[in-house]
Amino acid sequence: MSPGPSPWDRAPAARSGRAPAAEPVRTMLLWVPDWPVLAAVADAGHDPAHPLALIEKGVVLACSPAARAEGVRRGQRLRDAQSRCPALRPLPYDPGADHRAFEPVLDRIEAVMPGVQAIRPGLCALRARGPTRFYGGEAAAGAELLRAVAVPGARLGIAEGPYTAEQAARAAEAGGVLAVPPGEGAAFLAGLPVSALGDEELAALLRRLGVRTLGGFAALEAAAVRDRFGEAGARAHALAAGRDPRAVQPRVPPPELEVALAFEPPLDRVDQLAFAARQPAERFIAGLRGAGLACTSLRVVIDDEAGGRSERAWLHPRWFSPGDVVDRLRWQLQGAMRGGEQLGAPITGVRLVPDEADELGNHEQGLWGGAPEERVHSALSRVQSLLGHEAVVTAAVGGGRLLDERRVLVPWGEAEDSGIRPAGAAPGAPWPGSLPGPTPATVFAEPPPVLLLDETGEPVRVDERGALSAPPSLFAPAERRATSDVRAWAGPWPLQQRWWDPARHRAAQRLQLVEADGTAWLLLLEEGRWRAEGRYD
Amino acid sequence: MPRAPRDAAERDGAVRELQSRISAMQRTRIDDRAALPTAAAIAPALPGGALRAGSVYSLPEPGAAGTLSLGLAMLAEASRAGLWCGAVGLPDLAPEAAAALGIDLRRLVLVPRPGEQWLRVTAAVADALDLVLVHPGGAAASSSAAADAALGRLAARLRERGASLVALGAWPGSEAVLRVAGARWSGLGTGHGLLQRRELRVETASRGGRMQRATIVLPGAGATASTATLDDLGADVAAAAREPAALPTAGVEHRTAAVS
Numbered sequence: 001m002s003p004g005p006s007p008w009d010r011a012p013a014a015r016s017g018r019a020p021a022a023e024p025v026r027t028m029l030l031w032v033p034d035w036p037v038l039a040a041v042a043d044a045g046h047d048p049a050h051p052l053a054l055i056e057k058g059v060v061l062a063c064s065p066a067a068r069a070e071g072v073r074r075g076q077r078l079r080d081a082q083s084r085c086p087a088l089r090p091l092p093y094d095p096g097a098d099h100r101a102f103e104p105v106l107d108r109i110e111a112v113m114p115g116v117q118a119i120r121p122g123l124c125a126l127r128a129r130g131p132t133r134f135y136g137g138e139a140a141a142g143a144e145l146l147r148a149v150a151v152p153g154a155r156l157g158i159a160e161g162p163y164t165a166e167q168a169a170r171a172a173e174a175g176g177v178l179a180v181p182p183g184e185g186a187a188f189l190a191g192l193p194v195s196a197l198g199d200e201e202l203a204a205l206l207r208r209l210g211v212r213t214l215g216g217f218a219a220l221e222a223a224a225v226r227d228r229f230g231e232a233g234a235r236a237h238a239l240a241a242g243r244d245p246r247a248v249q250p251r252v253p254p255p256e257l258e259v260a261l262a263f264e265p266p267l268d269r270v271d272q273l274a275f276a277a278r279q280p281a282e283r284f285i286a287g288l289r290g291a292g293l294a295c296t297s298l299r300v301v302i303d304d305e306a307g308g309r310s311e312r313a314w315l316h317p318r319w320f321s322p323g324d325v326v327d328r329l330r331w332q333l334q335g336a337m338r339g340g341e342q343l344g345a346p347i348t349g350v351r352l353v354p355d356e357a358d359e360l361g362n363h364e365q366g367l368w369g370g371a372p373e374e375r376v377h378s379a380l381s382r383v384q385s386l387l388g389h390e391a392v393v394t395a396a397v398g399g400g401r402l403l404d405e406r407r408v409l410v411p412w413g414e415a416e417d418s419g420i421r422p423a424g425a426a427p428g429a430p431w432p433g434s435l436p437g438p439t440p441a442t443v444f445a446e447p448p449p450v451l452l453l454d455e456t457g458e459p460v461r462v463d464e465r466g467a468l469s470a471p472p473s474l475f476a477p478a479e480r481r482a483t484s485d486v487r488a489w490a491g492p493w494p495l496q497q498r499w500w501d502p503a504r505h506r507a508a509q510r511l512q513l514v515e516a517d518g519t520a521w522l523l524l525l526e527e528g529r530w531r532a533e534g535r536y537d
Numbered sequence: 538m539p540r541a542p543r544d545a546a547e548r549d550g551a552v553r554e555l556q557s558r559i560s561a562m563q564r565t566r567i568d569d570r571a572a573l574p575t576a577a578a579i580a581p582a583l584p585g586g587a588l589r590a591g592s593v594y595s596l597p598e599p600g601a602a603g604t605l606s607l608g609l610a611m612l613a614e615a616s617r618a619g620l621w622c623g624a625v626g627l628p629d630l631a632p633e634a635a636a637a638l639g640i641d642l643r644r645l646v647l648v649p650r651p652g653e654q655w656l657r658v659t660a661a662v663a664d665a666l667d668l669v670l671v672h673p674g675g676a677a678a679s680s681s682a683a684a685d686a687a688l689g690r691l692a693a694r695l696r697e698r699g700a701s702l703v704a705l706g707a708w709p710g711s712e713a714v715l716r717v718a719g720a721r722w723s724g725l726g727t728g729h730g731l732l733q734r735r736e737l738r739v740e741t742a743s744r745g746g747r748m749q750r751a752t753i754v755l756p757g758a759g760a761t762a763s764t765a766t767l768d769d770l771g772a773d774v775a776a777a778a779r780e781p782a783a784l785p786t787a788g789v790e791h792r793t794a795a796v797s
Binding site: 375376377378379380382383386387391392393394395396397403406407408409412436437438439440441442443444445471488489490512513514517518519520534535536537 | 599600601602603604605606609621628629630631632633634635636637642643645646647648649650651652654657658661662664665666719720721722724725726727728729730731732733734735755756
């Protein structure tokens with residue numbers, strides 16, 4: 001009989017008809033404490049020394065060491081956490097940013113040791129055998145790994161099975177390696193409390209049964225544990241005994257699709273950048289095409305010398321061609337530099353990241369060329385490259401009482417519901433106070449002042465009870481000096497907007513009139529001044 | 538020289554008969570060129586009763602009563618039929634009014650502020666869209682040789698593509714010059730009511746010098762029209778009709794070329 005787990009121990013697995021559990025694999029496990037916080041700090045540039053907490057569904061998901069020192073704990077409600085640490089800065093948890101930030105760490109590991117399994121952001125495992133042999137010992141391999149990762153506070157555990165290795169990593173010092181010698185996994189785990197199983201319900205039950213350590217739990221008879229706690233309990237029992245049946249499943253490194261450009265010396269002119277980006281953009285699209293993908297959403301990240309960063313996601317109604325990529329880069333630069341040909345600071349780097357990619361087959365052109373929409377799109381893209389991205393728009397009718405609020409303009413090529421329309425501003429919803437009847441063809445984005453006079457030449461006013469001081473008789477837009485007779489009019493109609501919000505509150509009176517030449521106007525009286533909201537021309 | 542009304546009526550009748558015989562003998566007439574879908578309400582105001590593909594219609598500047606609505610109404614039927622429309626140089630255009638007149642906003646493209654490059658933009662947009670409302674904004678008036686050449690190229694491109702422009706402002710070589718001679722609103726009283734519909738009296742001077750008058754009701758269907766000869770109308774409209782036609786255009790040659 002070979003040393004190690006006896007056949008008796010394996011019996012339950014055999015009895016239940018599963019394949020017998022394999023020998024636990026010697027595993028290296030890297031753990032970065034508070035990874036979500038580190039990722040958020042790196043992503044949004046917060047001060048790591050400040051007490052931070054990542055909040056998901058009103059509960060603390062992770063917190064910075066400063067916050068932990070104040071008593072903030074994972075799983076606390078935000079309110080409780082804030083009562084313990086009033087200076088706490090709550091941040092919304094963004095799993096995407098979390099994964100995105102961990103990806104370079106995995107890449108760095110893969111550069112020195114193949115076969116990484118990402119368990120979750122901040123936690124990854126490798127088989128220990130290869131690196132150990134290559135670097136001549138576990139300690140040397142572990143040190144090499146930590147050096148390659150280059151994340152402060154990362155810890156490495158080496159043991160049989162990922163679970164034991166994770167416990168070893170948690171027991172290791174910050175920036176250190178803890179290797180549990182082969183065969184001593186169960187002894188290492190024996191001293192840990194049952195809460196280390198990560199199953200709070202089971203741990204509470206075990207504590208009530210008088211089992212306080214993993215050693216105590218592992219000493220229980222496997223068949224009895226299965227009978228009492230079921231499959232999950234049996235699995236926890238195997239973990240507690242240092243017999244983690246899981247093996248490391250190395251990930252297949254995804255193809256490198258994003259393209260990064262570094263400029264040395266930094267470039268400060270848009271045309272230089274656009275020129276420099278042309279070939280990389282072609283490489284970027286060719287790389288995607290080689291993977292059978294078409295990019296439908298692109299993220300362009302621009303870094304400048306002064307440490308500034310401009311990041312923006314661009315959508316495309318079909319898919320990006322190299323020219324489109326360069327256009328987006330140029331528009332983003334033009335938006336970032338605010339007038340003039342010079343940027344705020346010279347640009348040191350540009351990254352093109354495919355945010356969303358789709359199977360190329362879904363975007364295949366028809367045999368006889370594309371739809372007429374394609375022709376429209378290419379022409380409009382040309383205009384956009386001439387005037388800028390926001391210069392070509394499609395329109396939609398939004399919700400609101402004021403006519404300008406009902407006009408929603410979306411740059412060509414962007415999805416209409418990309419957060420431009422404020423939440424709840426549905427055009428179909430009832431908007432008490434909105435204008436019935438035909439709408440003016442001209443709605444002024446900045447209402448021009450107008451003159452509205454009564455018969456005696458006095459400006460028409462509206463009193464507190466909503467009555468006109470006198471019937472309007474003469475009217476003139478400000479840009480036209482001569483007044484004309486008011487032929488017909490109606491109003492005033494009161495308009496109250498968001499009376500509960502002092503910052504966005506608007507109180508106005510509306511009035512319709514037709515002047516002598518048959519032009520009708522919609523006027524708005526606000527703060528004692530008449531303005532033209534729209535013109536029926 | 539006073540003339541008996543009976544003679545005048547006879548002469549008009551003769552002219553009309555001759556015109557109809559001439560047009561019957563021409564194999565390719567302007568009516569044969571593809572007509573864009575045109576709303577029935579607008580048709581009486583247009584020469585030939587429809588928007589011609591590949592031509593330019595000139596309207597007064599926005600701000601005059603009913604102009605912009607008339608321009609939008611000219612796009613509406615084409616948009617409803619699935620064609621793409623555009624509006625260049627109209628930053629204050631209300632999409633809601635466009636939608637109310639029947640324009641499909643999903644196929645309406647706006648370039649609100651083309652700035653100095655409006656002609657290039659219009660040319661690029663007209664390359665892809667079928668019907669474009671364009672507001673030159675005084676820039677067209679400052680005609681230079683280069684601008685004239687660019688306009689000529691644009692006109693040729695429009696004819697080749699079969700796209701039409703509705704220009705809000707003077708445009709040399711336009712197919713017809715429309716003018717709103719009067720607008721009357723109904724629904725609004727003095728101190729009561731609400732604007733409901735309007736009647737626009739539209740006078741159209743076509744390139745050949747023919748004048749048309751039509752009454753268009755917006756919004757809504759139904760229009761009455763009357764056709765009159767040139768000397769029935771005021772001299773200013775007649776002059777407006779003659780002036781653009783006097784400029785060199787390729788349109789006339791194109792038609793004669795198509796005959797042979």
